[in-house]
Amino acid sequence: MASVLAVLTSGRRSGFTAQLLDRAIAGAAAVDGVHVDLLHAHDFNFGPCVSCFACVRRPQGACVLDDDMGRGGAGALFRAIAGANALLIADPVHNWSPTATARLLIERCYPFLWTGALKGMPAATLSCASNQGMQRLARRELCKWLFGLRTRYVGGLAAHVATFERALAEAGEIGAALARAALEDERARRAWDDPECFEHYVRHAPWDPLECYLENLTDGTLDAQASPMVTARGAFANARARELLEEAQAGLERTLDLYRAGDRVAAARALAEASAYWTNATWLEFLADEVIGTRQPQAYRPLPGRGQHADESP
Numbered sequence: 446m447a448s449v450l451a452v453l454t455s456g457r458r459s460g461f462t463a464q465l466l467d468r469a470i471a472g473a474a475a476v477d478g479v480h481v482d483l484l485h486a487h488d489f490n491f492g493p494c495v496s497c498f499a500c501v502r503r504p505q506g507a508c509v510l511d512d513d514m515g516r517g518g519a520g521a522l523f524r525a526i527a528g529a530n531a532l533l534i535a536d537p538v539h540n541w542s543p544t545a546t547a548r549l550l551i552e553r554c555y556p557f558l559w560t561g562a563l564k565g566m567p568a569a570t571l572s573c574a575s576n577q578g579m580q581r582l583a584r585r586e587l588c589k590w591l592f593g594l595r596t597r598y599v600g601g602l603a604a605h606v607a608t609f610e611r612a613l614a615e616a617g618e619i620g621a622a623l624a625r626a627a628l629e630d631e632r633a634r635r636a637w638d639d640p641e642c643f644e645h646y647v648r649h650a651p652w653d654p655l656e657c658y659l660e661n662l663t664d665g666t667l668d669a670q671a672s673p674m675v676t677a678r679g680a681f682a683n684a685r686a687r688e689l690l691e692e693a694q695a696g697l698e699r700t701l702d703l704y705r706a707g708d709r710v711a712a713a714r715a716l717a718e719a720s721a722y723w724t725n726a727t728w729l730e731f732l733a734d735e736v737i738g739t740r741q742p743q744a745y746r747p748l749p750g751r752g753q754h755a756d757e758s759p
């Protein structure tokens with residue numbers, strides 16, 4: 446049996462969000478070979494990440510906090526995520542955003558970044574608003590977080606209760622689509638590399654990393670010469686990090702050319718590579734000694750075409 450983990454982050458167990466989730470679960474459960482586990486996030490005990498970075502130093506050791514997202518990977522909620530073939534988060538809109546509970550849940554998935562265990566895992570979201578709305582904004586934010594975990598975005602509902610009947614039908618379809626993806630995942634998880642993942646989000650998701658990452662890497666100018674990487678080449682102490690910055694900068698220029706030519710897919714793939722060099726450079730310069738005290742975990746942003754990191758290069 447393939448398993449879909451459905452997590453309700455609303456405090457209202459029978460509210461609108463819960464009703465949407467019920468419909469999504471019915472859609473999923475109607476797919477042969479799939480069963481759904483429903484958990485209420487509010488039944489579990491978990492708080493914010495405390496930035497101890499123990500999970501980075503010992504990736505298989507997971508989170509050391511003594512709560513349901515920790516206990517060295519034995520926390521009940523963490524285990525449920527690790528064991529599922531697909532993840533569905535049903536979340537009310539709070540303050541024009543996803544809820545703090547959903548945010549906490551994602552934040553505490555940090556250990557999965559280092560093992561790569563969620564790469565390619567099918568995931569979907571339901572966002573539900575009843576007042577001013579901003580459900581589309583909330584959906585985009587949840588999508589961004591799923592991208593960060595490198596899960597495979599299957600769909601997201603942006604619902605307002607004013608059009609609830611339509612939303613219920615869409616929730617059922619998302620549940621069914623997620624269940625079909627869970628079946629594939631059960632056969633073998635299609636773990637993906639970053640270029641494929643970036644492309645998937647550009648093609649199929651309501652949020653993708655292209656514009657915001659280019660803004661980030663060019664200090665808001667879309668001009669490669671304004672990149673913090675240019676300044677960093679003079680300022681970084683680590684010689685290997687400076688070499689990586691050269692590669693990142695060349696990749697950024699390629700990405701911007703493709704972006705200006707209107708090829709968002711090729712630009713996204715080039716960006717995945719350029720930004721990996723940037724990550725490797727900053728890790729060597731800042732994170733390895735100062736912040737985290739360890740080398741970059743193998744599964745996290747390997748250098749393009751090499752499957753390894755800067756500190757492993759000849």
Ligand SMILES: Cc1cc2nc3c(=O)[nH]c(=O)nc-3n(C[C@H](O)[C@H](O)[C@H](O)COP(=O)(O)O)c2cc1C
Pocket residue numbers: 455456457459460461462463537538539540541542573574575576577578579
């Ligand atoms: C702290 C808080 C903030 C909220 N902010 C918004 C909002 O920004 N936009 C909106 O339409 N509804 C907002 N709401 C209403 C919720 O979205 C509403 O409870 C939800 O749409 C229905 O899901 P539920 O039945 O699971 O609560 C807010 C509710 C709370 C408790």
